[in-house]
Amino acid sequence: MNLNKYPVTELSGNGKLVYGCDYNPEQWSREVWQEDVQLMKQAGVNLVAINIFGWAELESSPGNYSFERLDEILDLLHEHGIGVNLGTGTSSTPAWLTTLHPEILPQSADGVRAWPGGRQAWCSSSPVYREHALRLVEQVSRRYGAHPAVRLWHVSNELGCHNALCYCDVSASAFRGWLRNRYETLDALNAAWGTTFWSQRYSGWDQVLPPRTTISAYNPTQVLDFHRFSSDELLGYYSAEAEILRQHSTVPVTTNFMITAHIRTQDYWSWAPHMDVIANDHYLDHRLEAPTIELAFAADATRGLAQGSPWLLMEHSTSAVNWQPRNIAKAPGEMIRNSLAHLARGADGLCFFQWRASVQGSEKFHSAMLPHAGTDSRVWKEVVELGGILERLTEVGGSTVTAEAALVFSWEAWWAYDRESHPSSDIAYLDQVHAAYKALWEAGITVDIVAPGADLSAYKLAVVPGLYLVRDSDAAALADYVAGGGHALVTFFSGIVDENEKVRTGGYPGAYRELLGIRTEEFLPLAPGDTPPLDNGTAASLWSEALRLEGAEAMVSFTGGHLAGTAAVTRNRHGAGTAWYLGTALEPAALRETLTQAAAGAGITVASTPEGLETVVRSNGDRSYVFLINHSHEEHKHAIQGQELVVGEEVADVVVVPAGAVRVVRTSTPAHPTNGLPTGSKDVESD
Incomplete structure (x- = not known):
């Protein structure tokens, strides 16, 4: 199967929108199972994910398999018309495996080996782990590949949530192999990593290590490549499971992404083509200033990975989660709003973690469709209400979101941007991305999230926040888009380095200098509390730079301090199009006004919408x-x-x-x- 060729609504079994959950029947007695399926029918549930953490249940000791309970629950669900998103069970290792093979446990950068007892206690490079895990996948796929209840294969679970980066000797060897494939020769690696600095030059492959804890700053390109390797290593593991599943089944295969503010270890642009269905997990993060807007960003990014096609929300919560410092419960109606916001932005299925709230384990205070309070509860009533709404919205399935603007987003740039030894530790990649997205959201401008170098011809405006790392070809694609009549807005600290973290000389913003018609000689980050005034009546913060106009016009300028008269926001005619540059962090209202002005100039009519x-x-x-x-x-x-x-x-x-x-x-x-x-x-x- 190929991405976007399997409609999400087919997972419901009847062409309707998917409504589902994670289900952990192994935590409950058979009597509870009977009650569960009846209540699932009442709520309108049509797809449940099971066997996500089932390894110890299925294989109690090496090669000793027992499938009777899983057989029974699959048959029970099928009997009641409820489809199954069947997990391979490999997300967490059973105790017998880590006892026999403690070497599969992941190791931190400072050499500390993790102990078992949590979840995902395995190194993605470990051949021992892979041997045992793939043996289980073979058993599960052979047994259930043709089972009529199975509508989707769920590889592992939230790959890389806890074990994305492992620094053990096995990982080090795998990293060296990855680098050999990438660079072929040590001379090429030395050139890419700039190892003439600090006498870091390598004369043998065995000298190359992961970026383990040092007594000073790291080599930034070494760190960047280790992130690339680690993402590829986990993707390789996913592909190994998927290959076995496809040998024994024609059911689509996927895994659940984690497009959220606190997970950044996978480059999902490289992962997406390997999925039959794009699926994401998302939870409101109350550590953020605007969690509802971050939800919208995550949904738009997931749709971008699905190339505009409908996608599946594999997990979200009915109310509070269990893993934030303050686990805020959702207010009445908030769960339905959150759910339908995902639907609005392209999801054709809404699933929750989990069905019945656990009474033991670390997630026992995580909300569920069926809470500890049971059916006599507000949450349960809203769960049933949402099921009815999705029934009435069936015809929305298969439709696509309309957007005239694009926002360029890069996991690679995120890895490179948020590093030590940069001009300011007060700036962060995701802050720039979220600020630009929030301004667009508040202006009522729907955007598609796209990768650097994506075809922008369908869009009137492209917004490029903080793209510190960009390849020459991707920068050229944006310039060609503008030259052909497109409109772009680029924010500060963009275009600075190439894919090897090498600074482009001749003046900042490097790759975008000609496009933007400006040249910056020096970065001038602002101290906390330093807010120089601007001639639009607002103030700047965080960042400024010694910017010179080389064809661009100043739209906003500094009016105080040694930067008085220096442009802070510029606009440049490039070919048939226009490119804006933001050389500082604007106040939220000013940023929204600038983006609205750029959108209007691009031909996007922005309606005045009430706040909220x-x-x-x-x-x-x-x-x-x-x-x-x-x-x-x-x-x-x-x-x-x-x-x-x-x-x-x-x-x-x-x-x-x-x-x-x-x-x-x-x-x-x-x-x-x-x-x-x-x-x-x-x-x-x-x-």
């Missing part, structure tokens, strides 16, 4: 589905005509979206080339 009303459009042929998600405490009115699907009412001219509610209006008007909104669709408050 999220508007996204999915389209399918001659129909559009306008999602109106009200995150505020006030009702909003939106001028539109069509059929509202959540509560089921005809909309003649205006739909009312109550505080905290969601409305989805089907219109017979296809998405207009005005920010994706159907013709005539607008917010009443903006009149």
Whole structure:
């Protein structure tokens, strides 16, 4: 199978939207199983993930397999019309394996070997681990490859969540092999890593190690390549499992990505082509300033990995999680809003961790579809309500999101950006990305998340935040896009180094200097609390630079200090298009205004939307589905005509979206080339 050729709705068994969960029947008695399937039917659940952590249950000692309980639960689910997302069971090692082979346990950069007892206690380079794990996959796939309940194969679980980077001797050997394939010769590796610095030059491959703990700063290219290697190593493990599954089954194969603010170890642009279905896990992170907006970013990024096709939300939560410093419970209606926000941004399936709240283990205070309080609870009532809403939204399945703007995002750039010995430790890659995305979200501009070098011809505006590391070919692709009539906005500390972390000389911003029509001689990071004034009445922060105009015009300039008169925001005509540059961190309102101005110049009509009303459009042929998600405490009115699907009412001219509610209006008007909104669709408050 190939990516995007397997509709997510087929996983439901009846062409409807997927509604499901992780299910851990091994934690419960058979009597509870019977109750579970009845309640699943009541809620509308049509797909459950099982055997995610089943290794010790299936193989109690080496080669001693027992499948009777798994047979029974698969048959029970199938009997009740509930499909299975079947895990291979390899995510965590059984105690007997780590006792027999402690060498498979991962090792940290300072040489500390992890102990078993948590999860994912294995080194992805370990041939011993792989031998035992793939033997289990062979058994599971042979036994269940043709089972009628199985609709999706779930390889391992959240690969790299805890064990993405291992620094043991086995990993070191594998790293050297990866480097040989990449560079072929030691001379090429020495040149790429700049090993003439600090007498680091290698004269033999056996001298090359992972970036283990040192007494000073690391070689940045060594660290970057180790991240690349580690991502590839885990992908190689996924592929080894997937190959076995495809030998014994025609069911699609995937694993659950973790596109979220606190996981950055996998380059999912390289992973996505190997998935039959793109799936993501996402949880609101209350350590962030705007967790709801980060949810939208993650959903858009997942859709980008799916190349615009519908995708599967493999996990999210009904309420609180268990792993944050303060595990905030969701307010009434928030779970439904969160879920439908994922649906609005391209998901054709919504699944939760987990079905029934555990009563033991480290996740016993993680929320579930069926909470500790049972069915006499608000969470359960909302779970049933959401199932009914998804039933009414069945026709949305298969439709795609309309976006006129793109945001360029790179895991490689993230790895390279957030390193030591940079001009300022106060700046971070994801902060730049989230700031730009938040400004676009608040302006009501839907974006596609794309990789560096992606084809931008379908977009009117491309936003490039903090792309510190960029290949020459990818930088040229952006320049060609603008020269051909496109519009771009690039933020500071972009284009600085190539793929080997080598600085481009001649002035910053390196790869984008000609495109932007500027030249910076020196970075001038700002001290905490230093907020020099700008001539638009706002103030800068975090960053400034000695910027010289070389064809560009100043749109905003500094008015105080030694930078007075120096441009902070510029605009340059490049060929038939326009490129903006932000040479400082703008206040949120100023950033939103600048992006809105760039969008307007690109031909994107930005409607004035009330604060807290999220508007996204999915389209399918001659129909559009306008999602109106009200995150505020006030009702909003939106001028539109069509059929509202959540509560089921005809909309003649205006739909009312109550505080905290969601409305989805089907219109017979296809998405207009005005920010994706159907013709005539607008917010009443903006009149």
